[in-house]
Amino acid sequence: MKVALFIPCYVDQLHPAVGLATARVLERMGCEVVFPEDQTCCGQPMANAGFAEDAAPLARRFLKVFHGHEAVVCPSGSCTSMVRNHYRGLVGDDPRYPALRAATYELCEFLVDVLRVGRVRGRYPRRVGLHQSCHGLRELRLGSGTERPVAAFDKVALLLRSLDGLELVSLSRPDECCGFGGTFAVAEEAVSCLMGRDRIADHLRAGAEEVTGTDVSCLMHLEGLARRAGTRLVFRHVAEILAEAMG
Amino acid sequence: MGSRAEILSALRAARAPAEPLPADPPVAALRYPDPVSRLGEAIRAVGGTLLRTAVAADLAREVAGLIDRLQARRVVCEVPGAGEGNVRLAEIADPHALDGVDLAVLPGAFAVAENGAVWLPTGGLTHRGVFVIAEHLALVVPAEAIVNDMHEAYRRVRFDGPGFGVFLAGPSKTADIEQALVIGAHGPRSCTVLLHG
Amino acid sequence: MSRGRGSAGGTTGHAERAAAFVADEDRAHWHDGALWVVRRKRDLMAAELPEWEALRERAARIKAHTRARLAEYLEQFEGEATARGARVHWARDAEEHNRIVHGILAERGISLLVKSKSMLTEECHLNAWLEARGVEVVDTDLGERIVQLAGEPPSHIVLPAIHKRREEIGELFHRTLGTEAGASDPGYLTGVARRHLREKFLAARAGLTGVNFAVAETGGLVVCTNEGNADMGTSLPAVHLASMGVEKVVPRLEDLSVFVRLLARSATGQPITTYTSHFHGPRPGGELHVVIVDNGRSRLLAEPAFRDALACIRCGACMNTCPVFRRTGGHSYGFAIPGPIGAVLAPGRDPRAHLSLPFASSLCGSCDDVCPVKIPLHEELLERRRQLLAGPGGRGAKRLAMRLARFVLGSRALYEAAGRGVRLLLRHAPRRLLYSRWNRWGRQRELPAAPEKSFRQAWRDRERGRG
Numbered sequence: 001m002k003v004a005l006f007i008p009c010y011v012d013q014l015h016p017a018v019g020l021a022t023a024r025v026l027e028r029m030g031c032e033v034v035f036p037e038d039q040t041c042c043g044q045p046m047a048n049a050g051f052a053e054d055a056a057p058l059a060r061r062f063l064k065v066f067h068g069h070e071a072v073v074c075p076s077g078s079c080t081s082m083v084r085n086h087y088r089g090l091v092g093d094d095p096r097y098p099a100l101r102a103a104t105y106e107l108c109e110f111l112v113d114v115l116r117v118g119r120v121r122g123r124y125p126r127r128v129g130l131h132q133s134c135h136g137l138r139e140l141r142l143g144s145g146t147e148r149p150v151a152a153f154d155k156v157a158l159l160l161r162s163l164d165g166l167e168l169v170s171l172s173r174p175d176e177c178c179g180f181g182g183t184f185a186v187a188e189e190a191v192s193c194l195m196g197r198d199r200i201a202d203h204l205r206a207g208a209e210e211v212t213g214t215d216v217s218c219l220m221h222l223e224g225l226a227r228r229a230g231t232r233l234v235f236r237h238v239a240e241i242l243a244e245a246m247g
Numbered sequence: 248m249g250s251r252a253e254i255l256s257a258l259r260a261a262r263a264p265a266e267p268l269p270a271d272p273p274v275a276a277l278r279y280p281d282p283v284s285r286l287g288e289a290i291r292a293v294g295g296t297l298l299r300t301a302v303a304a305d306l307a308r309e310v311a312g313l314i315d316r317l318q319a320r321r322v323v324c325e326v327p328g329a330g331e332g333n334v335r336l337a338e339i340a341d342p343h344a345l346d347g348v349d350l351a352v353l354p355g356a357f358a359v360a361e362n363g364a365v366w367l368p369t370g371g372l373t374h375r376g377v378f379v380i381a382e383h384l385a386l387v388v389p390a391e392a393i394v395n396d397m398h399e400a401y402r403r404v405r406f407d408g409p410g411f412g413v414f415l416a417g418p419s420k421t422a423d424i425e426q427a428l429v430i431g432a433h434g435p436r437s438c439t440v441l442l443h444g
Numbered sequence: 445m446s447r448g449r450g451s452a453g454g455t456t457g458h459a460e461r462a463a464a465f466v467a468d469e470d471r472a473h474w475h476d477g478a479l480w481v482v483r484r485k486r487d488l489m490a491a492e493l494p495e496w497e498a499l500r501e502r503a504a505r506i507k508a509h510t511r512a513r514l515a516e517y518l519e520q521f522e523g524e525a526t527a528r529g530a531r532v533h534w535a536r537d538a539e540e541h542n543r544i545v546h547g548i549l550a551e552r553g554i555s556l557l558v559k560s561k562s563m564l565t566e567e568c569h570l571n572a573w574l575e576a577r578g579v580e581v582v583d584t585d586l587g588e589r590i591v592q593l594a595g596e597p598p599s600h601i602v603l604p605a606i607h608k609r610r611e612e613i614g615e616l617f618h619r620t621l622g623t624e625a626g627a628s629d630p631g632y633l634t635g636v637a638r639r640h641l642r643e644k645f646l647a648a649r650a651g652l653t654g655v656n657f658a659v660a661e662t663g664g665l666v667v668c669t670n671e672g673n674a675d676m677g678t679s680l681p682a683v684h685l686a687s688m689g690v691e692k693v694v695p696r697l698e699d700l701s702v703f704v705r706l707l708a709r710s711a712t713g714q715p716i717t718t719y720t721s722h723f724h725g726p727r728p729g730g731e732l733h734v735v736i737v738d739n740g741r742s743r744l745l746a747e748p749a750f751r752d753a754l755a756c757i758r759c760g761a762c763m764n765t766c767p768v769f770r771r772t773g774g775h776s777y778g779f780a781i782p783g784p785i786g787a788v789l790a791p792g793r794d795p796r797a798h799l800s801l802p803f804a805s806s807l808c809g810s811c812d813d814v815c816p817v818k819i820p821l822h823e824e825l826l827e828r829r830r831q832l833l834a835g836p837g838g839r840g841a842k843r844l845a846m847r848l849a850r851f852v853l854g855s856r857a858l859y860e861a862a863g864r865g866v867r868l869l870l871r872h873a874p875r876r877l878l879y880s881r882w883n884r885w886g887r888q889r890e891l892p893a894a895p896e897k898s899f900r901q902a903w904r905d906r907e908r909g910r911g
Contacts, residue, residue, distance in 0.1 A: 364716050
């Protein structure tokens, strides 16, 4: 299967290892991976801050760049959700949108739902805390979440647990927000940082050595707080864990 | 235009899109194999007590026992066969005089297993406020009158004319101070449900 | 005793008030923990009902259906209520509501009113209006009485005094009710409040309640309390006043079953409130006045993006689940109704005063999933942001930054150049410069370590190496 990589702008510029790990995982799963170089940003930062008119041209650009690809895979729940759930208001009746919307996936859901991966062969003997990024969890439904009494499922945990030796620690608040929230991180700095520090404390109490998740934005915020506090926790995107485990 | 006409006109002009009222009956998954047992759990969970009485003599005895335990001096009893009581609602002109009633024994129409509530229609009570003014409350409910859930409950509620009714679940309570549960906020400090018959 | 105006918006917004609350980290964690417990109790209750999600869906649909025929249902309600002996009044706005209530009291020479919880009367600032006209208003819900004695507005629509520790309440009661100095046991304090409020109930000649649900089919009012204060306040005094927003009406008695099953479970994690009272007409020898209030609701109904918000049954579940509300407290919002639903409603009332509220959220979406009537709260918060920035409240500097970002991100060359620039800065700028005042992220967080090459550069290298 041919997959077009959709790499979030901040991953592209600041965390390339996550992009490379994503490509590696997909290739190891038998996909042919391409990277459309004209991509820049999906427009989420503008849209979330309320500036829809600044996000709209970026949304149209996205359609132009990725139109026609069989599958578009992204190592970010929030960027994927931007395309699937928030582009309608920005691109209107653009005929390219429905097909592209149906073809755009976050990495873990692509592995589980499209490639039908039930188990990832590999070894990763660490105690890992899974941070549930909000957009991935509640907008893409990567997992069932703690608010709704529905049959439990978790696509990200499924993949991680399948690795030999990996222990997912048990958090006291498994899906509380880390406090990043885009411009919220700066506009409401005090509560944003308290939320982040509380998440870190939860992971530490649960015995995590590493903290992972589907969104580098959350991990960047948590890691920023942890490093400032001198806390020994390693932060890695799920793609990096899977890639390393698969060898 | 008066306020009424203005408001109604503004609401109509809003053109909220029409949606049908759900036609099928609500999904009701809770059917208790042992409604009495479940009712007991539910009543205890809301801070009340459930007692079973089979015959009239039992009822009178339980009520007498309650009066004794509570050391109730002023008692309203509106349930035939449960005892006499010494405060007659019908003889009181002003409900304010009910302040200080120690125990009110009132007839509940039915009980709801899902939440321990008892439906108390007050048409037969000269002063409906007795259920909240009394220091302690006892509700006598016919044993066969237990429904599973609120959907079944509302099928038994009617208000063709003026009136008042209340679903009562346990004693008055509050958790407004640091979420610490305190029984007996303004109303009764205890609620005993007597399932009779 | 009148309410302080301290949290009424003003020049500072949510961020500043939130920062002040968070500065006392112990207190913020205590407040957060208390509300998390309530959220978890809700979870346990929801898990007990296999049909929980179906109930939510049904509740949302009943409200949507009713909204579209609101005028019709209100007319039916008025007819049925009147037939049962109630007097129905209509108020366009807060001031008219307050005039009507005061008028009824003044006509009868009533100068003491006992009140059970009504967020509508908070919205209308009724207490202050009446007090200015010589009516003593006693809030009888214990939490509301506490904040009333303290001269503050409630900080939560269901748990008004959740922000106060027992010692503070003990101190307050010692000053105002004569409790023992230093006593803080909730049982003791509640017992004293019980006697104090009983006197008020006995002395009052009028009682005012809110309305949880108004039934069109039978002209009835449903009021839910745990304390019994709505019942006490309407069975002793002869005059019962009931304030309701236009959106409170439901079509039939049977529809109540859905809402009554959802309300207390969502609000406090109880299967039902202690008292669910159904008023149909006045008590014998008494009067019942229902005041139906618009105060901006018809305007909200006309907005496709926000009309769902009228479904709100005032349970407070969104507040209990909101990680921001839990850590910043209701007073940070500066509006009668705080939290996610408040942040959706407030800008509709006054965009300038409440500009900061829709931004007081990380858009985590947890509120959507606990709302018993499925209001898409976090989507509406996003829509509020769009509307506020399109209007006069749009911020200058931020708009400029967004324009610049859009320009740069619209061109691959500019984007790549900007990225190179950022990486260069992060890798080579001295720490003192990097973490100076302009770097707001850097105040409490380390910046990410920047790589030498971007992903696309590494990818190109890889492809070149292969090809």
